[in-house]
Amino acid sequence: MWKDIWFLVIRTLRATFRKRSTMILYFGLPIAGILASLLLYGSQGATELRVGVVNGDDGQTIAADTVQFVQGLDHVKVVNVTQQELQDQLAASDLDSGLIIESGYSESVRSGSPDHIAIQSVKGAQVTAYMKSMLYGYIDNVAAMGRISAGNDAKFQQLYDRYRSADFKVTSESVNDTSTTKEMSYQSIGFLLMFMMTSAVSLSELILKNRENRTYFRVLSSPINARTYVMANILMNLIVMLAQIVIVLFFMRVVFRIDPGMPVAQMFGILLLFSLVSVSISLVIVAFSKSTAMAGALSNLIVTPTCLLSGCFFPISIMPDAIRRVSDFLPQNWVLQSIEKLQSGEGFAGVWFNLSILFAFAVVFFLIATYKFGRNNDTRNFV
Amino acid sequence: MNVLDIRGLTKKFGEFVAVDNMSLTVREGEIFGFLGANGAGKSTTINMVSSLLRPSSGEIRILDRDITKQSRFAKLNLGIVPQDLAIYEDMTAYENVSFFAGLYGLRGTQLKERTEEALEFVGLSDKAKSLPKNFSGGMKRRLNIACAIAHKPKLIIMDEPTVGIDPQSRNYILTSVRNLNESGCTIIYTSHYMEEVEEICSRIAIVDHGKIIAEGTKEQLKSTITDVKDIRIEVKSAQPAAAGVLKAIPGVRTVLQEENVIRIHSDAAVDNLNRILKQLMDDGMEIRSVEEKEPNLETVFLTLTGRNLRD
Ligand SMILES: Nc1ncnc2c1ncn2[C@@H]1O[C@H](COP(=O)(O)OP(=O)(O)O)[C@@H](O)[C@H]1O
Numbered sequence: 252m253w254k255d256i257w258f259l260v261i262r263t264l265r266a267t268f269r270k271r272s273t274m275i276l277y278f279g280l281p282i283a284g285i286l287a288s289l290l291l292y293g294s295q296g297a298t299e300l301r302v303g304v305v306n307g308d309d310g311q312t313i314a315a316d317t318v319q320f321v322q323g324l325d326h327v328k329v330v331n332v333t334q335q336e337l338q339d340q341l342a343a344s345d346l347d348s349g350l351i352i353e354s355g356y357s358e359s360v361r362s363g364s365p366d367h368i369a370i371q372s373v374k375g376a377q378v379t380a381y382m383k384s385m386l387y388g389y390i391d392n393v394a395a396m397g398r399i400s401a402g403n404d405a406k407f408q409q410l411y412d413r414y415r416s417a418d419f420k421v422t423s424e425s426v427n428d429t430s431t432t433k434e435m436s437y438q439s440i441g442f443l444l445m446f447m448m449t450s451a452v453s454l455s456e457l458i459l460k461n462r463e464n465r466t467y468f469r470v471l472s473s474p475i476n477a478r479t480y481v482m483a484n485i486l487m488n489l490i491v492m493l494a495q496i497v498i499v500l501f502f503m504r505v506v507f508r509i510d511p512g513m514p515v516a517q518m519f520g521i522l523l524l525f526s527l528v529s530v531s532i533s534l535v536i537v538a539f540s541k542s543t544a545m546a547g548a549l550s551n552l553i554v555t556p557t558c559l560l561s562g563c564f565f566p567i568s569i570m571p572d573a574i575r576r577v578s579d580f581l582p583q584n585w586v587l588q589s590i591e592k593l594q595s596g597e598g599f600a601g602v603w604f605n606l607s608i609l610f611a612f613a614v615v616f617f618l619i620a621t622y623k624f625g626r627n628n629d630t631r632n633f634v
Numbered sequence: 635m636n637v638l639d640i641r642g643l644t645k646k647f648g649e650f651v652a653v654d655n656m657s658l659t660v661r662e663g664e665i666f667g668f669l670g671a672n673g674a675g676k677s678t679t680i681n682m683v684s685s686l687l688r689p690s691s692g693e694i695r696i697l698d699r700d701i702t703k704q705s706r707f708a709k710l711n712l713g714i715v716p717q718d719l720a721i722y723e724d725m726t727a728y729e730n731v732s733f734f735a736g737l738y739g740l741r742g743t744q745l746k747e748r749t750e751e752a753l754e755f756v757g758l759s760d761k762a763k764s765l766p767k768n769f770s771g772g773m774k775r776r777l778n779i780a781c782a783i784a785h786k787p788k789l790i791i792m793d794e795p796t797v798g799i800d801p802q803s804r805n806y807i808l809t810s811v812r813n814l815n816e817s818g819c820t821i822i823y824t825s826h827y828m829e830e831v832e833e834i835c836s837r838i839a840i841v842d843h844g845k846i847i848a849e850g851t852k853e854q855l856k857s858t859i860t861d862v863k864d865i866r867i868e869v870k871s872a873q874p875a876a877a878g879v880l881k882a883i884p885g886v887r888t889v890l891q892e893e894n895v896i897r898i899h900s901d902a903a904v905d906n907l908n909r910i911l912k913q914l915m916d917d918g919m920e921i922r923s924v925e926e927k928e929p930n931l932e933t934v935f936l937t938l939t940g941r942n943l944r945d
């Protein structure tokens with residue numbers, strides 16, 4: 252039987268992927284999805300964080316350098332303001348955040364215990380978190396030099412000069428923006444989920460198409476039985492999705508060098524599990540359709556809207572509560588949630604529950620499809 | 635040896651009985667004609683023989699083995715040319731044949747040889763690399779046949795293989811059927827064209843309403859109707875009412891009117907040609923030709939069912 256299945260799989264794949272347009276549809280689009288994510292988050296990252304600086308520690312090198320450091324950060328624009336202007340412009344949202352350096356700041360850093368510096372924002376932690384973490388890293392470094400030199404001015408100057416000339420750029424570059432690449436990879440996966448689902452449906456649809464062009468019945472009059480035939484279809488479907496996953500992860504990691512912020516192997520595992528869900532959903536669609544046209548319509552009704560609601564196209568956090576509750580019933584959301592959790596540093600143990608849910612989705616849909624196939628009149632008539 | 639044995643075969647679709655307690659035997663080496671009008675139940679019977687439909691009751695044996703108990707054996711020895719084309723439009727002719735032959739377990743060089751052989755046989759070798767969507771109807775039919783014969787089955791069933799094709803392809807197919815038969819295949823040839831069946835079949839069964847109403851060689855079938863004469867009258871501008879009036883004439887059994895041709899089956903023993911012609915002339919029809927035909931399968935069918943095969 253496995254020989255028969257394999258024969259069917261190879262021959263069908265060869266016929267399906269003969270056309271270049273099919274190749275593009277199945278593998279080009281997911282890659283385009285990565286590109287789209289790059290653009291989406293690349294341009295969003297470019298929107299600048301406007302920082303108002305009140306420098307009350309005039310004439311001090313460290314204070315001036317600190318301001319310059321902030322200015323040198325990616326996507327940050329610095330304007331010098333007075334205390335009053337800062338309050339007004341923050342309130343008016345002309346500024347995203349404020350950096351207040353008070354007199355005595357440079358001295359405190361130099362002595363090893365930084366003080367007299369504050370960050371203000373009206374938008375809350377999220378906006379300033381990036382700048383804050385970068386800035387505090389910088390201040391900590393300088394303060395450490397102050398502690399090491401223990402009041403020795405010459406020694407501090409030596410350390411500080413070296414730091415300014417060498418490490419400065421390295422720091423601001425290497426930390427760059429993992430949060431952005433996380434979002435990019437998250438988004439790429441979101442698109443991939445949709446492309447996996449659409450390709451699964453169109454490959455399962457071959458069952459209907461071959462029923463319409465009669466080859467299905469011709470095959471069944473050979474020693475191949477219906478079960479072998481459907482299993483070959485499922486296997487072929489899984490192989491195509493596996494290829495999609497591998498190609499997308501390869502392009503994401505190796506070609507575009509996007510750091511997903513989690514092990515790629517874990518991503519691969521989750522996506523593989525989703526490919527099972529995807530096949531089972533496509534089988535349900537096919538089981539409830541009388542023709543390829545109907546399957547196409549059903550798939551349009553199901554795939555895109557559920558992808559939308561489960562956050563495949565944009566983060567679910569921006570959607571209202573009611574919709575978020577709906578997304579609990581959508582398998583794509585469980586994939587994306589798992590990825591989010593793993594990206595935020597939770598171990599694989601933290602997503603076991605999500606993975607079980609995904610597996611349960613696959614099982615339930617398979618059962619529904621099997622039940623419906625069994626009840627379909629034409630398959631009952633046909634042995 | 636009997637290649638196919640059908641006993642008491644019945645298929646119901648709900649209340650409707652498509653095949654009605656049919657029994658039939660096809661012997662090795664025959665070209666067996668399965669003749670019947672559209673809807674007679676031919677395809678339904680064939681679908682049951684090819685295990686696509688489950689019989690409501692009855693038994694089917696291929697090469698003396700029950701097809702439900704030894705389904706793999708039955709299927710391996712059977713080649714089906716379906717009535718509706720069953721070919722993949724997105725595979726080349728070669729790939730189509732090779733695919734279907736592969737379903738029967740052929741692989742490697744054997745698969746390659748058999749594929750080429752089958753394409754050669756139906757005259758499509760030079761089109762091996764072309765996609766069927768560019769084929770004419772006749773070429774598609776021939777490809778459909780190649781897909782059924784590459785695995786060299788003992789029994790080949792052709793379900794209306796010549797429907798809607800040009801005369802050249804039709805002749806090609808009829809010749810191939812004979813060649814296949816000479817190479818040792820038993821063939822069941824289904825059609826509603828009696829000329830074809832008369833031309834190539836050694837034995838014929840006539841099916842109507844799911845039942846076999848006559849069976850035998852064409853000579854046997856024709857000899858059953860020696861008491862009937864088949865008159866064909868061509869007139870100028872036939873009146874629609876002609877048929878009804880003619881039926882009233884003694885001896886006339888059936889009257890069929892196709893445009894300006896009136897076909898009459900009448901008792902051979904009754905001399906009524908003069909009365910018939912007079913009637914037509916009285917009705918204002920001008921007679922162009924009168925012909926008394928040899929009985930053929932169509933006459934047989936008409937006599938048995940009272941209907942024309944093509945209706
Ligand atoms: N699946 C089906 N369901 C209901 N009726 C059917 C089905 N298949 C065939 N029939 C009916 O059975 C009769 C015989 O059909 P068929 O075997 O295709 O005739 P033939 O091949 O001799 O033209 C027809 O009246 C047809 O409408």
Ligand SMILES: [Mg+2]
Binds near residue numbers: 673678793794
């Ligand atoms: Mg038919």
